[in-house]
Amino acid sequence: MMHLSHYSYSVNRAIWKITRNFHKTCQRLSKSKVVLGIETSCDDTGAAVVNTEGQILGEALNSQTKIHVEHGGINPSTAKSLHIEQIKNVVTTALHRAGTTLQDLDAIAVTTEPGLAPCLGIGLGYAKELVAESGLPMIPIHHMQAHALTARLLEHIEFPFLVLLISGGHSILTVAQDVDRFLLIGRGLDTSPGDCLEKVARCLNLKSLPECQNLSGGAAIEMLAKGGDPKRFAFNAAQNRVPSCDFSFSGVRTQAETHIQKEREQEGISGESVISTVGDLCASLQYAITFQICRRLQRAFSYCELQGLLPENSTLVVSGGVASNQYIRQCLQQVCQMNSSRLVCPPPKLCTDNGVMIAWNGVEKLRIGRGVSSDPQSENYSPRSPIGEDVTEELFRLGLKIPRLKLEIQP
Known part of the structure; x- marks a missing residue:
């Protein structure tokens, strides 16, 4: 009987540990916020889902490089058309790979400056559609600031x-x-x-x-x-x-x-x-x-x-x-x-334009409670915009x- 009692105690303690760890995980996950990032500033259509713990939950990217190389350089009109063709699929793929839906998100971040005007307009326009559909907050992102902060997703780097x-x-x-x-x-x-x-x-x-x-x-x-x-x-x-x-x-x-x-x-x-x-x-x-x-x-x-x-x-x-x-x-x-x-x-794939850096910049802004648009539908893009003072x-x-x-x- 003592052996059986000891066995029952061990099983119960193991179950208690599993239950405790499960509750801790749930608490941690409940505190984690999730941001969708959309990037269309130039010739890459990118989207990614990143959480406040720095986990890349899902991403997708459609590169136009081969097409533009064949034509001897980036043509803004061509780039715009390709963004229109790909943006819905790229965003849907990123969400699917992350195992999330719009309802699971806490915000949508989108590049609004600087970049090619026709291209910026496509990303911003699609983000506005998603915000109108979901009621989620929008976080406008400065493309170059996002590049600058990408490394903080991967390593501990303190300001300045x-x-x-x-x-x-x-x-x-x-x-x-x-x-x-x-x-x-x-x-x-x-x-x-x-x-x-x-x-x-x-x-x-x-x-x-x-x-x-x-x-x-x-x-x-x-x-x-x-x-x-x-x-x-x-x-x-x-x-x-x-x-x-x-x-x-x-x-x-x-x-x-x-x-x-x-x-x-x-x-x-x-x-x-x-x-x-x-x-x-x-x-x-x-x-x-x-x-x-x-x-x-x-x-x-x-x-x-x-x-x-x-x-x-x-x-x-x-x-x-x-x-x-x-x-x-x-x-x-x-x-x-x-x-x-x-x-x-950052690794080469994060040095070029991508949705991850936009989502991460959105996460950084969400954390400090700054940069969230008060009127998403009135947001505009700016082809030229200095990075700072x-x-x-x-x-x-x-x-x-x-x-x-x-x-x-x-x-």
Whole structure:
């Protein structure tokens, strides 16, 4: 009997533990809020469901890259049409993969700025339909702020921290002071690094190479640069001599395109043929772009130290499509080591546009109770919108000098 009594006690205690853990789980889940994020700022239709614990419950993405590559670049009208075709399916798929319905959500976050106007309008319009149907609150999202905060989904990063956003549409250096508070210390003055890479790739006819047919221009240049000499051609940017953190890649692009045309003439190339020095040119272009980015980052660290904007052991978050370039990442790591800073890069799939970053930014705003629209149906989109308070002129007037930089990384 004693053995049976002891057995019953053990079983009852095991059941009690299971019941207790179940109730704890239910309590935890009941406190968790769930946000749907919708992204259509450019050429990717993305949606994701993320909760306040940072769990990606479900996501879906329709990339238009292949279509735009075939047509030589992003056409806003084409991108808009593709968003219209895909948005319902993408959102439905994300909800299905998350095992949720509209009734299970706590809010809908949607990109409203900045981006291509026709594309922003599709995402915002669909979000308004869902909000009207469900009665859920809407959280308008700044696309670049979302990129800046994506790393906080994956790692513990406390404010403030430095952020470098480099993509096909932007080049930005900013200090993230809070979820909705940023200082702009460096901006793009003309073409972005991603656009520069895409345009030069087109000039090189890289899509005529079998190994590059399904790659973006930037990815193709990165791949071909691995077999090239980064010092073969000197593409110098006048902006490197300006004591600011602003970016300018138009000069580098013009020099590269001029060189390509001269070499095509010298080699008697016509049509879609590729110049013989394509690997060296890709490596040299990649180096020129990387060098400018690293110089700007050097000055950003100096400015932040002078103004006391960052803690002693700071963090640099690098995001945006160009941040997927491994050569650029390695060179940025070198600059971070020189400044006792930790480099954090989201995985490549979260560096490009996606619904996860929009949902997560919505979660961050929901947590602090700021940024929820008081009148969702009156919300509008803004194609151009600064990421935060602009201190670029103040930085320029300081005329900060920085030490020489020698990049040791090979493609």
